[in-house]
Amino acid sequence: MGAADPPSRSSSPGELDIIRLIRRTVERSPAERVETGIGDDTAVLLPQPGARLLATTDLIVEDVHFRRAWASPFDIGWKAMAVNLSDIAGKGGHPLWALVGLALPAPADPAEVESLYEGMRQAAAPHGVAIVGGDTSVSPRGWFINVTLLGEHLGVPRLRSAAKPGDAVAVTGTLGRSAAGLAALEAGRARLGAVRPETIEVVTAAHLRPTARVAEGRWLGAAAGVHAMMDCSDGLGRATGTALTVVGEIGTFNALEAGVTFLGAGGLRVAIPAGYEHFSG
Numbered sequence: 001m002g003a004a005d006p007p008s009r010s011s012s013p014g015e016l017d018i019i020r021l022i023r024r025t026v027e028r029s030p031a032e033r034v035e036t037g038i039g040d041d042t043a044v045l046l047p048q049p050g051a052r053l054l055a056t057t058d059l060i061v062e063d064v065h066f067r068r069a070w071a072s073p074f075d076i077g078w079k080a081m082a083v084n085l086s087d088i089a090g091k092g093g094h095p096l097w098a099l100v101g102l103a104l105p106a107p108a109d110p111a112e113v114e115s116l117y118e119g120m121r122q123a124a125a126p127h128g129v130a131i132v133g134g135d136t137s138v139s140p141r142g143w144f145i146n147v148t149l150l151g152e153h154l155g156v157p158r159l160r161s162a163a164k165p166g167d168a169v170a171v172t173g174t175l176g177r178s179a180a181g182l183a184a185l186e187a188g189r190a191r192l193g194a195v196r197p198e199t200i201e202v203v204t205a206a207h208l209r210p211t212a213r214v215a216e217g218r219w220l221g222a223a224a225g226v227h228a229m230m231d232c233s234d235g236l237g238r239a240t241g242t243a244l245t246v247v248g249e250i251g252t253f254n255a256l257e258a259g260v261t262f263l264g265a266g267g268l269r270v271a272i273p274a275g276y277e278h279f280s281g
Helices: 013-026 073-089 110-127 177-187 197-208 214-222 236-247 267-271
Strands: 034-036 052-061 094-104 130-138 144-153
Touching (some): 013 130, 052 073, 073 094, 073 144, 073 197, 073 214, 094 110, 110 130
Antiparallel strands (some): 052 144, 094 144
16 A cells, blocks of 8 residues: 555455554654655655665564564564664664554454554654554465664764774663563563562563664764764674674673573673664663
8 A cells, every 4th residue: 555545446445444543543643744644655755955864674573573472562563663763773863754564364453453553653752753654465374564764864874884993892771681581481470480570571571662772873873983883683792793794803792791690591691692682771
């Protein structure tokens, strides 16, 4: 359907109802510099003169990136948006507009669809991001959610390729929480013994409803001393290794033991290779 509502003539009445539900949900948030959003075949957007346009996309797949056994539709929607917000933040940019591609097995549950989009909307709203269109389809098996996010940068985006020998490597947040949360979810509360419930809640929230560091990214992206940035969606080790490969250097780490030894893994082994760490709170 593109950014359309109504979509193509081949759409079923049930799909039309779902699209109307999606439109009602996303329009709860204001849209910045959107001339035409959901309601036509293509969204019409108003970029700021002189700004560089940033574009990123991420696909999340059931049983690959999330499991519905422990992730609610709201959680899934939140994460689908957050991974893209973090990519824009990793360039020091200002995220603005999102397009969502969704495929679910038939028949789709309207309540689950609404919760999914509400999760995306609430993750996006603090940053002024509006969902301006997308597409829906039927999946033969499992959920597929693809978000494309557009943003702007008024200066020079901080690319990872700008890293130089001698640079200091710094991260925001606490490494290892998302990986610890995944391990806790896989283990189940019954197998975590004497671990405090509040500890489990903190680490599982880091995995299920991550917080993209958009404000920090924009601040760092405007700082004169920062010339290279990237998020850590594949973990600190891989992210830093990627940047170091660009400049032909080899990195070493001194990291503190994270408070995750109750999961049977040393802090370093959790903190350095783990993914989704741009989300750790």
